[in-house]
Amino acid sequence: xxxxxxxxxxxxxxxxxxxxxxxxxxxxxxxxxxxxxxxxxxxxxxxxxxxxxxxxxxxxxxxxxxxxxxxxxxxxxxxxxxxxxxxxxxxxxxxxxxxxxxxxxxxxxxxxxxxxxxxxxxxxxxxxxxxxxxxxxxxxxxxxxxxxxxxxxxxxxxxxxxxxxxxxxxxxxxxxxxxxxxxxxxxxxxxxxxxxxxxxxxxxxxxxxxxxxxxxxxxxxxxxxxxxxxxxxxxxxxxxxxxxxxxxxxxxxxxxxxxxxxxxxxxxxxxxxxxxxxxxxxxxxxxxxxxxxxxxxxxxxxxxxxxxxxxxxxxxxxxxxxxxxxxxxxxxxxxxxxxxxxxxxxxxxxxxxxxxxxxxxxxxxxxxxxxxxxxxxxxxxxxxxxxx
Amino acid sequence: xxxxxxxxxxxxxxxxxxxxxxxxxxxxxxxxxxxxxxxxxxxxxxxxxxxxxxxxxxxxxxxxxxxxxxxxxxxxxxxxxxxxxxxxxxxxxxxxxxxxxxxxxxxxxxxxxxxxxxxxxxxxxxxxxxxxxxxxxxxxxxxxx
Numbered sequence: 001x002x003x004x005x006x007x008x009x010x011x012x013x014x015x016x017x018x019x020x021x022x023x024x025x026x027x028x029x030x031x032x033x034x035x036x037x038x039x040x041x042x043x044x045x046x047x048x049x050x051x052x053x054x055x056x057x058x059x060x061x062x063x064x065x066x067x068x069x070x071x072x073x074x075x076x077x078x079x080x081x082x083x084x085x086x087x088x089x090x091x092x093x094x095x096x097x098x099x100x101x102x103x104x105x106x107x108x109x110x111x112x113x114x115x116x117x118x119x120x121x122x123x124x125x126x127x128x129x130x131x132x133x134x135x136x137x138x139x140x141x142x143x144x145x146x147x148x149x150x151x152x153x154x155x156x157x158x159x160x161x162x163x164x165x166x167x168x169x170x171x172x173x174x175x176x177x178x179x180x181x182x183x184x185x186x187x188x189x190x191x192x193x194x195x196x197x198x199x200x201x202x203x204x205x206x207x208x209x210x211x212x213x214x215x216x217x218x219x220x221x222x223x224x225x226x227x228x229x230x231x232x233x234x235x236x237x238x239x240x241x242x243x244x245x246x247x248x249x250x251x252x253x254x255x256x257x258x259x260x261x262x263x264x265x266x267x268x269x270x271x272x273x274x275x276x277x278x279x280x281x282x283x284x285x286x287x288x289x290x291x292x293x294x295x296x297x298x299x300x301x302x303x304x305x306x307x308x309x310x311x312x313x314x315x316x317x318x319x320x321x322x323x324x325x326x327x328x329x330x331x332x333x334x335x336x337x338x339x340x341x342x343x344x345x346x347x348x349x350x351x352x353x354x355x356x357x358x359x360x361x362x363x364x365x366x367x368x369x370x371x372x373x374x375x376x377x378x379x380x381x382x383x384x385x386x387x388x
Numbered sequence: 389x390x391x392x393x394x395x396x397x398x399x400x401x402x403x404x405x406x407x408x409x410x411x412x413x414x415x416x417x418x419x420x421x422x423x424x425x426x427x428x429x430x431x432x433x434x435x436x437x438x439x440x441x442x443x444x445x446x447x448x449x450x451x452x453x454x455x456x457x458x459x460x461x462x463x464x465x466x467x468x469x470x471x472x473x474x475x476x477x478x479x480x481x482x483x484x485x486x487x488x489x490x491x492x493x494x495x496x497x498x499x500x501x502x503x504x505x506x507x508x509x510x511x512x513x514x515x516x517x518x519x520x521x522x523x524x525x526x527x528x529x530x531x532x533x
Contacts, residue, residue, distance in 0.1 A: 136431055136486050137486060139509075139515055140471075140473060140486070140487070140488050140515065141461065141471065142461060142473060142486075147459045147461055147473050150459035151456075151457035151458065151459050151473075151474070151475055152457070154457045154458065154459060154498070155456075155457050155498070158457075158498050200460075200462065201462065202459045202460060202461060202462070203459055203460050203493065204459075205459075247437070251475065251483075251484055251486060253429065253437075253482050253483040253484070254482060254483075257456070257457060257475075
């Protein structure tokens with residue numbers, strides 16, 4: 001039994017400070033229900049993610065929000081696996097549908113981050129919530145993943161002789177794509193010079209090499225093929241899934257910091273289960289949180305050989321009109337990056353692309369799309385193949 | 389010994405981590421190795437990540453240390469910002485050491501040899517940090533070999 005996406009909804013990405021994640025959830029769920037043309041009472045499953053990355057998570061959130069939304073469910077949970085959470089949630093829903101346990105289910109995620117911190121009073125809270133590579137990072141004052149990605153970029157430049165100037169071009173392209181996306185957080189055009197002269201965050205990463213910490217929300221309704229046929233719905237089918245995790249968390253014990261085997265494995269598994277080759281993919285949305293990791297993801301997925309992605313971006317291969325359009329949404333760098341919501345925004349972009357609803361950034365008649373998400377420093381990855 | 393400032397309170401602070409801190413206090417940089425499969429790994433754990441045996445013992449880390457990669461954190465709260473952070477590889481050890489590097493960013497190069505050092509962070513705690521081996525010192529060391 002195949003599963004297909006029949007309705008979606010996404011909020012503009014940016015700041016939703018002061019808003020409630022419950023209210024935002026009601027908004028996206030209501031919009032997705034209208035988009036799919038279903039009734040709320042038909043929804044049997046609702047999987048979601050925590051409220052945000054920089055805020056405390058509440059317990060039994062799936063039940064509390066089901067009450068708020070008035071949903072009577074046979075399958076409900078909060079799924080947490082870092083940046084891959086909402087895509088892994090979607091995988092579980094697809095499995096429920098494939099097993100015949102659910103006919104119509106919902107994945108939603110709403111996220112409002114904390115953007116203002118007071119120093120030094122908030123330090124213990126920051127350490128408690130944000131330290132990642134425990135216990136050895138917080139002792140040195142490391143409170144985000146950025147320094148790890150910076151060290152990976154340092155190795156990438158060292159091992160493959162790629163310059164920052166070459167890497168920066170992907171940020172310029174993503175900004176151009178975002179200028180055509182009404183949901184995007186950053187739409188003003190930028191140049192390579194702007195990237196290189198932006199504030200240094202963690203060398204060699206500059207501010208415009210990094211995605212922002214954003215708020216956002218999205219919902220995706222997934223139905224069984226029987227339901228889709230019976231109710232005559234248009235759908236984008238999930239035809240392949242691959243998931244892989246290394247035995248590492250941020251810093252691999254062995255192997256290069258430029259080597260991400262989980263991405264390779266998840267991509268090949270997803271393509272194999274869809275009986276597709278990478279050459280048949282018409283459009284991709286990938287989880288690139290930094291310019292360097294974006295390019296390395298292109299390479300690990302197999303779109304380009306190692307060290308060659310920057311060159312391909314400069315040649316226009318990944319542009320909306322290019323050989324393989326990647327992140328037509330503007331990607332994490334310019335669409336914005338609400339951590340838990342991001343994989344749903346990726347799925348929704350591919351849904352719109354495959355159904356011809358992507359407006360000014362529409363790729364020409366795509367039939368096969370691919371979506372990738374990761375957690376840690378790409379130590380784990382999940383990949384979905386979507387088709388009309 | 390309680391956990392130092394900056395340590396998330398919700399996380400388990402197990403005996404091995406406290407022992408690691410105690411050894412740093414005694415100016416000893418060490419990790420655990422597995423008596424069963426022989427693996428020496430970092431960070432130290434009470435169970436071997438390779439074979440899940442809990443027959444682990446402590447070993448002082450004395451192998452050659454080299455700089456694998458490095459960066460700077462401009463908003464370091466613990467030390468004077470900016471602060472240099474690096475990943476150090478130690479011969480014979482599985483796992484890289486995340487550590488403060490006691491040198492200006494401009495003077496660092498991937499692959500350079502480092503030596504361990506200890507940093508007093510107050511309240512009776514010490515952290516490990518690394519600094520480049522002085523060129524002259526390493527030249528004379530080579531000549532003595």
